[in-house]
Amino acid sequence: MKEIWRLLKTEDNAGAVNMAIDKAVIVSNSNKKVPPTVRFFTWKPPTISIGYFQSLEEEIDLNNCKEFGVDYVRRITGGGAVFHEEELTYSIIIPESHPQIPKNIMESYGRICGAVIKGLKNLGIESEYKPINDIITSGKKISGNAQTRKMKTVLQHGTVLTDVDVDKMFSLLKVPNEKIKDKLIADVKERVTSIKHVLGREIPFDDVAKAMKKGFEEEFNVELMEGTLTDEEIDLAKKFEKECFSARDWNHRR
Amino acid sequence: MQSKSVYKIPNGKLLKISLIYNGKDNTIDQISIMGDFFAYPEEAIEYMENELKNTFLDKNCLLEKINSVIKENNIEFIGLDVEGLTQGILMCLK
Known part of the structure; x- marks a missing residue:
């Protein structure tokens, strides 16, 4: 008999809520209260998430975000800034000791990306894993992924782009050198697809x-098997949203 | 003195260093290690930043210090490495 994992679908949440749910499920899975969990979700309003190590103000044009009604949040995972608008975002939360998860971090990226690659294939799209953390189709990026390991639990979340507006994205993200912004936008248009x-x-x-x-x-x-968050996870997520992901201290810490 | 650097790690990610240093002693007063790399556990980067305070801005001293912090805390970098981090810090002096 096949092992049963939980599937969650949580559409249209704010950035802080989405990040808080991931963290709540880590705690709950780590305490063996829920099975390995896969979640598919979307963001409302559109949100820029930045990697744990990034500087918020160096990466994001906060004035333009405000003008366009775009939210922002710092992730607990490393990696780069991502504009979440037209996409399916997934997360998987599973014990580090689970036999399906390689101990080696890079190998586990490849393994989890394998699920997204099979998912894309089911839509008729051939793709492949490109280390460190991308999935590409015909040489262009269609998915970005980021992993952390906390409380002996693996969290990997990532994007599957359903559409992409590179011009809008660059109106919200800062670039290191304004002089080459046009070229950068042209490059990204060449390198990203949906x-x-x-x-x-x-x-x-x-x-x-x-x-x-x-x-x-x-x-x-x-x-x-499709399920819902437990009451405890809902309470935890509310706590993490308030105390961490919507707090200035967290989002502006770098 | 205050300085910044942006360094693309060969085969890795973009590292951004923000450095405040004592130009007389050539030591680090304060450092922020930023970028789109991965480090496990993530919180160890803050420990690294603290441990780098007062370190000489010299290639060998930095390599030694960073390596010892990595070993002590079992840190794993992805898209970043010790040489790249050292290079990024030293680029702030140029």
């Missing part, structure tokens, strides 16, 4: 989620 661009049509979130669910099930040989 499900819509590859397939030539929009795919609804639910269909992308279905394909990704199957991808995770195939990669890990498990069954994902």
Whole structure:
């Protein structure tokens, strides 16, 4: 019999809520209160997440964010700034000791990205893992991923781009050298793609989620059963949202 | 004195250093190690920043100090390495 993992779908949450849910599930999974959990989610309002080690004010144009109604949040994972608007974001939370998860961090990136690659294949898109943390199709990035390990638990979250507006993204992100901004935008347009661009049509979130669910099930040989957050996770997430992810101390710490 | 550097780690990520240093003694007063790299555990980077205070801004001293902090705390870098971090810090002096 196949192992059963939990599937969560939490659409349209603020950045601080999304990050707080990931952290709450880490605690709950680490305390053996819930099975390994895969979550598919979206962001409302659109949000820029920055990596743990990034400087908020060096990466993000806060005035433009305010003007365009874009939120921001610091992640507990490393990696770069990401503009979350047209995408399915996934997270997987699983014990470090789980036999399906390689001990080696780079190998585990590859393994978890394997589920996203299978998910994309289910939509008719061939892709491959490109270390350190990208998935590419025809040489262009379609997914970025970031992992942390806390409380003997692995959290990896990542994006699957359903569409992308590079010009809007660069109006919100700062670049190290304004003089080469136009070239940088042109480069990124060449290097980044989305499900819509590859397939030539929009795919609804639910269909992308279905394909990704199957991808995770195939990669890990498990069954994902749709569930909900426990009451304890909801309380924990509210606490983390308030005390950490929506707090100035956290978001402006670098 | 205050200085910044941006250094693309070969085959790695973009490292940004913000440094306040004593130009007379050539030692670090305060350092922020920033960028889109990965480090496990993440919190160890703050410990590293603290431990680097008063370190001589010299390649060998920095390599030795960074290596000892990594060993002591079992830190794993991805997209960043000891040589790259040292290089990024020293670039602040140019």
